[in-house]
Amino acid sequence: MNFKIGIIVLTIFILALFVFNNSTTFSAEKLLTCEVQNTPCDASEATILKMSSLTNAHAEITSQSNYGYYVCCSGLLSLRNDCSDDSTTSVLNLSNVTNAHVEKRDLSNYSEEVCISSPGSFIFECDYDNDCANLGSEYECLASISGDTNAHIGDCLAYSTKICCEASLKNQSPNAKFSCNPSNCVAYSGSADPILRLENDSTDPDGIDDIATSSWDIGVSGHELVCSGICDYTVQTASLPADEYQARLTVIDQAGVSDTVTKIITIRQDVIADFECSSNEDGPWQNCSDFRGVQKEYAYFKDISTVSEGANFIRSRTWELNGEVFDSGVGVDPVPLTRVELVEISNTVKLSVEDNRSRQDTVSYTFGARLPLPTWQEIAP
Amino acid sequence: MQIFKTFKKPKDLLVVFALILVAGFVFWQIWSYYYHLLPQQVLIITKRPIYHSNEELNLAIKNILPNNICFSSCYPYYLEIKMDKWRSYEYYEECPHPDLADSCINPGFAKYFSVILPDLSPGLHRIRVPVVSPGRMGEEFEVDKIYYSNEFIVK
Numbered sequence: 001m002n003f004k005i006g007i008i009v010l011t012i013f014i015l016a017l018f019v020f021n022n023s024t025t026f027s028a029e030k031l032l033t034c035e036v037q038n039t040p041c042d043a044s045e046a047t048i049l050k051m052s053s054l055t056n057a058h059a060e061i062t063s064q065s066n067y068g069y070y071v072c073c074s075g076l077l078s079l080r081n082d083c084s085d086d087s088t089t090s091v092l093n094l095s096n097v098t099n100a101h102v103e104k105r106d107l108s109n110y111s112e113e114v115c116i117s118s119p120g121s122f123i124f125e126c127d128y129d130n131d132c133a134n135l136g137s138e139y140e141c142l143a144s145i146s147g148d149t150n151a152h153i154g155d156c157l158a159y160s161t162k163i164c165c166e167a168s169l170k171n172q173s174p175n176a177k178f179s180c181n182p183s184n185c186v187a188y189s190g191s192a193d194p195i196l197r198l199e200n201d202s203t204d205p206d207g208i209d210d211i212a213t214s215s216w217d218i219g220v221s222g223h224e225l226v227c228s229g230i231c232d233y234t235v236q237t238a239s240l241p242a243d244e245y246q247a248r249l250t251v252i253d254q255a256g257v258s259d260t261v262t263k264i265i266t267i268r269q270d271v272i273a274d275f276e277c278s279s280n281e282d283g284p285w286q287n288c289s290d291f292r293g294v295q296k297e298y299a300y301f302k303d304i305s306t307v308s309e310g311a312n313f314i315r316s317r318t319w320e321l322n323g324e325v326f327d328s329g330v331g332v333d334p335v336p337l338t339r340v341e342l343v344e345i346s347n348t349v350k351l352s353v354e355d356n357r358s359r360q361d362t363v364s365y366t367f368g369a370r371l372p373l374p375t376w377q378e379i380a381p
Numbered sequence: 382m383q384i385f386k387t388f389k390k391p392k393d394l395l396v397v398f399a400l401i402l403v404a405g406f407v408f409w410q411i412w413s414y415y416y417h418l419l420p421q422q423v424l425i426i427t428k429r430p431i432y433h434s435n436e437e438l439n440l441a442i443k444n445i446l447p448n449n450i451c452f453s454s455c456y457p458y459y460l461e462i463k464m465d466k467w468r469s470y471e472y473y474e475e476c477p478h479p480d481l482a483d484s485c486i487n488p489g490f491a492k493y494f495s496v497i498l499p500d501l502s503p504g505l506h507r508i509r510v511p512v513v514s515p516g517r518m519g520e521e522f523e524v525d526k527i528y529y530s531n532e533f534i535v536k
Contacts, residue, residue: 294473295499344500345470369500370471374458376494378484379439 041072055154060098103149132164188270288365303336451516
């Protein structure tokens, strides 16, 4: 028996948790709270308008002192009824400053406007419905009116047409910001070492999710990136010549407000390994892509590598033929000439260099070797 | 001269001559036919069917032509590989000496050669041998005909 009761209690608890969880997840926050009271509004409250009774009443603006019922709203700092604020929203129109009939705000028969406002970060929306909840859970009822115009006013229980208002945070501009990785924003042309990554550190006072798109460019066609939300950008250094570039990040929030930040990134000339080939020690030297050696004869190679920006000399060279080192040198500009006997019909020669700024590069060429002159030796049967 | 008495008229003598010519022509044709049936070939045979790169290959060449044959002193043979079709390897083209007829073989005779294979691509190979026939040792080599070895595999 106790076990069954336990199961039922547990089930109810889980269901309650589920319902509570759903309701808290999807309900919007109601910032505004209003009520009609027969005493002046507290200091923390704003008086929106005054009325003569709880129903079938006339209205007056707050500077008048003929009526004893106050529409008081609270929930926001600096809440007021000033129609000149940037954030102001009209609530309804009065036929006069006192003893007035009312009409909906989008009509233009009456000239005395009643507003709700709060200078700062909030904006207001007001509308009419028979139930403010129909407009959204964040809407609050201020009062009710008997018709569209020439109407009487009362508290929220008096008439079916309710005056409903909501306050929400005003959209704020996003702040574009990015940093480089590595932090000096320097990379090398034609190299992915190091990878120059621009990291998007943008923020938005309305929350990072308010950033709708991020756009990257460095002022070079083909080097742009646009993504939704926040994204980083990897500079394609492999296809950029050495130069300084202005990297620019623009972030746009959900309301279309944007912010842009720029930063100079530097692409330096990297060390470039290269060599030329010849069948003779003294040349002529030719591009190794077009070179054809001869099997069992020497092929000669001359290093024509260029050092990286800021470097003065090559400090190490390593030569490989078909994966095996056949020559290497370390020091201040080791001898750039070498040779190797070609033993295979297909030969891949690889040169690895490092300059005195520790920049490294390799290059390899594959070329065929012609057969040597055919010879035979006569032998006995 | 009994024999001439059998020819009663000069016309008979002409008939006999004509018969002799016809018989000679027929004989020549028969001889020529059978002569061409005889093998007229240069046989080039490798010792083994399978080799590896940089290995020694032994080659027998027998001349079954009616004339002697000679080989080039610069390019006595070319190695060929079967791709989509037979393709010759690319050889170094600068021969350091004049290209002369060399290593001649008389009709009915054979010679044996040792070849050190270079580094070759794996696959089916054969040896192409250009010859001059008839040839004289030391004369400038001008190819008359090309003969091929059996096919062999390089692994």
